[in-house]
Amino acid sequence: MRHARAEALDLLEPLIAVLRTIDGLSERSRGVFYRKSQAFLHFHEDPEGLFADVRDGADFTRYRVTTAAERRKFLTAVRRAL
Secondary structure (H helix, E strand, O other): OEEOOHHHHHHHHHHHHHHHOOOOOEEEEOOEEEEOOEEEEEEEEEOOEEEEEEEEOOEEEEEEOOOHHHHHHHHHHHHHHO
8 A cells, every 4th residue: 555646635635624724733744744743644545545544552543535424534533533
């Protein structure tokens, strides 16, 4: 699974725009967010869809973010993790 390229990030732009409004997150490069000085979330693309990895303690949890329902679930998880 590769990190999301510009074309995939274009599809995720509405979701990324919401992430930019969340206090405590800073976007270091497009689609790569940090919490304080630690990597917190980033996106991947795969033939099966688009995914986001969110730091959950020491590890990352992967969320599928292809559909609107998946994106809502993902945003809930992000807010909970913060």
